[in-house]
Amino acid sequence: MSESSARPAGPRPVRSPRGTTLHCANWLIEAAYRMLQNNLDPEVAENPDALVVYGGIGKAARNWRAFETLLSTLERLKPDETLLVQSGQPAGVFRTHEDAPRVLIANSNLVPRWATWEHFDRLDRAGLMMYGQMTAGSWIYIGSQGIVQGTYETFAEAGRKHYGGSLAGRWILTAGLGGMGGAQPLAASFAGATSLTVECQQSRIDFRLRSRYLDEQAADLDDALARIARYTAEGRAVSIGLLGNAAEVLPELVRRGVRPDLVTDQTSAHDLVNGYLPAGWTVERWRAAQADPALHAELRAAAAASCAEHVKAMLAFHAMGVPTVDYGNNIRQVALDQGVADAFAFPGFVPAYVRPLFCRGKGPFRWAALSGDPEDIRRTDAKLKELFPEDAHLHRWLDMAGERIAFQGLPARICWLGLGERHRAGLAFNEMVRSGELKAPIVIGRDHLDSGSVASPNRETEAMKDGSDAVSDWPLLNALLNTAGGATWVSLHHGGGVGMGYSQHSGVVIVCDGSEAADRRLARVLWNDPATGVMRHADAGYEEAQACAREQGLDLPMQAQGV
Amino acid sequence: MSESSARPAGPRPVRSPRGTTLHCANWLIEAAYRMLQNNLDPEVAENPDALVVYGGIGKAARNWRAFETLLSTLERLKPDETLLVQSGQPAGVFRTHEDAPRVLIANSNLVPRWATWEHFDRLDRAGLMMYGQMTAGSWIYIGSQGIVQGTYETFAEAGRKHYGGSLAGRWILTAGLGGMGGAQPLAASFAGATSLTVECQQSRIDFRLRSRYLDEQAADLDDALARIARYTAEGRAVSIGLLGNAAEVLPELVRRGVRPDLVTDQTSAHDLVNGYLPAGWTVERWRAAQADPALHAELRAAAAASCAEHVKAMLAFHAMGVPTVDYGNNIRQVALDQGVADAFAFPGFVPAYVRPLFCRGKGPFRWAALSGDPEDIRRTDAKLKELFPEDAHLHRWLDMAGERIAFQGLPARICWLGLGERHRAGLAFNEMVRSGELKAPIVIGRDHLDSGSVASPNRETEAMKDGSDAVSDWPLLNALLNTAGGATWVSLHHGGGVGMGYSQHSGVVIVCDGSEAADRRLARVLWNDPATGVMRHADAGYEEAQACAREQGLDLPMQAQGV
Ligand SMILES: NC(=O)c1ccc[n+]([C@@H]2O[C@H](COP(=O)([O-])OP(=O)(O)OC[C@H]3O[C@@H](n4cnc5c(N)ncnc54)[C@H](O)[C@@H]3O)[C@@H](O)[C@H]2O)c1
Numbered sequence A, B: 001m002s003e004s005s006a007r008p009a010g011p012r013p014v015r016s017p018r019g020t021t022l023h024c025a026n027w028l029i030e031a032a033y034r035m036l037q038n039n040l041d042p043e044v045a046e047n048p049d050a051l052v053v054y055g056g057i058g059k060a061a062r063n064w065r066a067f068e069t070l071l072s073t074l075e076r077l078k079p080d081e082t083l084l085v086q087s088g089q090p091a092g093v094f095r096t097h098e099d100a101p102r103v104l105i106a107n108s109n110l111v112p113r114w115a116t117w118e119h120f121d122r123l124d125r126a127g128l129m130m131y132g133q134m135t136a137g138s139w140i141y142i143g144s145q146g147i148v149q150g151t152y153e154t155f156a157e158a159g160r161k162h163y164g165g166s167l168a169g170r171w172i173l174t175a176g177l178g179g180m181g182g183a184q185p186l187a188a189s190f191a192g193a194t195s196l197t198v199e200c201q202q203s204r205i206d207f208r209l210r211s212r213y214l215d216e217q218a219a220d221l222d223d224a225l226a227r228i229a230r231y232t233a234e235g236r237a238v239s240i241g242l243l244g245n246a247a248e249v250l251p252e253l254v255r256r257g258v259r260p261d262l263v264t265d266q267t268s269a270h271d272l273v274n275g276y277l278p279a280g281w282t283v284e285r286w287r288a289a290q291a292d293p294a295l296h297a298e299l300r301a302a303a304a305a306s307c308a309e310h311v312k313a314m315l316a317f318h319a320m321g322v323p324t325v326d327y328g329n330n331i332r333q334v335a336l337d338q339g340v341a342d343a344f345a346f347p348g349f350v351p352a353y354v355r356p357l358f359c360r361g362k363g364p365f366r367w368a369a370l371s372g373d374p375e376d377i378r379r380t381d382a383k384l385k386e387l388f389p390e391d392a393h394l395h396r397w398l399d400m401a402g403e404r405i406a407f408q409g410l411p412a413r414i415c416w417l418g419l420g421e422r423h424r425a426g427l428a429f430n431e432m433v434r435s436g437e438l439k440a441p442i443v444i445g446r447d448h449l450d451s452g453s454v455a456s457p458n459r460e461t462e463a464m465k466d467g468s469d470a471v472s473d474w475p476l477l478n479a480l481l482n483t484a485g486g487a488t489w490v491s492l493h494h495g496g497g498v499g500m501g502y503s504q505h506s507g508v509v510i511v512c513d514g515s516e517a518a519d520r521r522l523a524r525v526l527w528n529d530p531a532t533g534v535m536r537h538a539d540a541g542y543e544e545a546q547a548c549a550r551e552q553g554l555d556l557p558m559q560a561q562g563v
């Protein structure tokens, strides 16, 4: 009996093995074995005892018995077998071949008519399903580095679009220092911008000061503006926090005629009970109202009214010509519902900044060192700089991440790479494994939020040029092609990011074990995967994607005929 | 420039090439090339000019330009390339490897919240989507043989369940001789039962008499009962048609205390305007009311009231202990809406008869002779009888089908085979291709309505034992595994059979080209594909499936631990 199947099933601290001793038949299987456990490492997972990795209830396995059985099944899996995982449980082992994925995963998928939280919850309670989020159930979450990097790319793209590629001497105005919003000041600094983040809870500011995601706190608005004036003049990318209510501070800035260089927001306006402090309320009154359902209606109304004022201020900045975007917290919708008719005059961050990247197959490429040795990641960082010597933006990120991002679980790195870049990185890493320059294999994956892997009409595929926002053929084809190409594991999920009914997406992970077979698979998969994103955007009529397809020599039969 | 890309895009008669001259790089690609065209053969397709194959608007390609580009792309596809097809258009060509599928298809998939006919129609009109039905958009439709065989299997399973395996001397009462219902009399005869089918239109009866699907017409109800008495006494499986209204005939039979051996119905009760003649109405009045929208409300009310009477009669038979089933035409729901509280007292045909087959991986296995030579099918028929010498039921079908089923398009055969049988058939066919016993390769596929390939809570997965009807992880895993195993083409569709929002399903096709590589692929794919169905039903708690899994040595990790 294997080590893990002998364990009783129940909460226990989980940590991926490190080093070069294999627990499975080969490194491809070992990689799944380690990354599944790494997702539940207390340094990585939000609530490991409940198997929750991140994103509310995004889990790595359905229950503890399923988790232990996943491990014991991987321990005995043969190199030509494939394990099927259905909503977090190991459903079956089948014979395939050595060039096929070792694990195929489907999480949280429901026939559309039944694709609601109500129905999901019923199945979840009955033990029949699990919410996989994106990288939780597909075993490639790497902690908060991902959100810092995504925000950095977004800010950097804004800099390219509006300010000739440099945010030096520019400042970003935003709010919210919560779980995800807390990445904003660090990302702004990485992107070279000064920033002012308004946050209504001192505890949140303190936490971000402690972890060095935020550089300093201003005493009041005048002090904040003075600091901004100084740092922008000096071209220093310092991040400033301000205790206050965004629904009060932003209108005041408008009144004073202050002109930021970029405006956004990451308060939790999507949740009017728990996420947005109404103007004029103390945090104590807010907490009390949250705790008392009888006060929810009043709280909701007050929060919505404040969101409307907040959005009106954003609209004023927008009208001044300041680039202004919604960061996916639904605040425009709340304002629209409050009668702010032009609430959607400024765009969401995906159409504004992320889509141009997606058009070139650019998205959140990430990798982890199965050795557990941080030195392996330092070497891959150096290798990337060597591979892409001209990419100052990439170098900047790698340098700053190396300095300021603490690893969580297995050492890992993320950076956004596009079509034509990812497979070069993968092949170079594989060569480093082969030559012994790295201590053990590298596992490469990405978020499901990527160029060709997601249909999510309220976020990643909002406002597609041809109106094809809801067409989910694309992520399904992405998963099928990655399976055909020989990725190490492939996943198809529903409901990640935006909840049940609102998205379908696929994940892919591939291992650099140093073999020549891996070279061939990496060359295919890390080319094809971003290429499906370029294809999808070219098909939707984006000229940038069509140009990229031509430059990279993609074979898109309908495009060739001139659509 | 290739033959097909030189053609102007527009309606033209399409027919698959026959014989052994290849138009593509190898037989795997040639098979997709021929089967796509075969789906649009005027003998096969319902409306080839509109690219419609069957099932309302189930199409083989999005438009004529997409169709011609599909052909020209297949003509130039290399043996290690894979073509992605997105809702009927060729979206991209990517490098994979020789053991990967040559074509990967996703049709009609929409993010759940937008998975409605309204949204689909908008995209369809904008040229962005196509309805793939099941085998229309996945290029393995073979005409009406499929429905005859499916109905035969259903009746035969009823015979096994209720009458010790023989329907000799038994009679089936049903109604409806339309597009699908017209298969009932022939299927009943094949299954060894006498049958009485009530049909309100003489033209429909005439058509089925002409095509020999129906043996004879009774003059009136007394005559019909006399014939039934005679044929059942003689043990002769004769099919009898009766001109009449089911909502009048069935209640009359109940009044007379007549006792059939099986009761079902295939009037189009799902469509109360076009599908169900109200009691007391002439066909002329019905047609006039259909043509005049102002009369639709009245027609709908009258039809619904008649359906209620019809179901009450079925309930009376059910109460007498006569096996009674709904054949997927929604008549129970109509009656329930009319206040017939116990309308769902009798089951649907899937839980009653098809599910036990699915539990053993049994479902609609089909194949076509790429040579175009009917002799190739005769030889495969003979081979199957040789492979399964004990299976009298299979022999009966093959003999009768050989005699009475006319080929449409490329000669093809269907029969239901289960786990452990399908791969044996595939390997035997491949050997026949290799030895030259067959003139050209054979292509093997199945309907998406199969054991492991569909989630459709109103039909194939209605009333699953554990309540997992709507969980669509299973068909997605099926498609991923078939891709990993090396099927020749794999498809993922939404909305087949029951419409937008109500189903997700996958298709698979694999080619016997006589090679040893094909042997390996066939052994994997034709084992794994039905095995996912046994897995899915075992997971849902069906003991028959759990027993089948044990007998066949399936590796189901959670089952091994005793769920
Ligand atoms: N679409 C995306 O990819 C994406 C990415 C990041 C964040 N978001 C969205 O951004 C929002 C924030 O996410 P989070 O995880 O950081 O949430 P969170 O709830 O952890 O943090 C929200 C923060 O906003 C503060 N806040 C609330 N009301 C305020 C007010 N009136 N003035 C100033 N501060 C206020 C709270 O104190 C809290 O610290 C969410 O709506 C999230 O969905 C979306």
Ligand SMILES: NC(=O)c1ccc[n+]([C@@H]2O[C@H](COP(=O)([O-])OP(=O)(O)OC[C@H]3O[C@@H](n4cnc5c(N)ncnc54)[C@H](O)[C@@H]3O)[C@@H](O)[C@H]2O)c1
Binding pocket: B175, B176, B177, B178, B179, B180, B181, B182, B198, B199, B200, B201, B204, B244, B245, B246, B247, B265, B266, B267, B268, B269, B270, B271, B275, B276, B277, B278, B279, B327, B328, B329, B330, B459
């Ligand atoms: N679930 C399945 O897999 C499955 C399989 C086969 C058929 N069906 C269902 O069965 C129904 C029939 O399918 P079809 O393609 O044959 O439809 P169709 O519309 O072509 O045929 C219906 C026939 O019923 C006759 N009819 C209508 N009202 C009648 C009445 N009151 N008395 C007697 N005859 C009457 C019509 O004249 C017509 O010939 C549909 O609802 C279909 O969805 C379901």
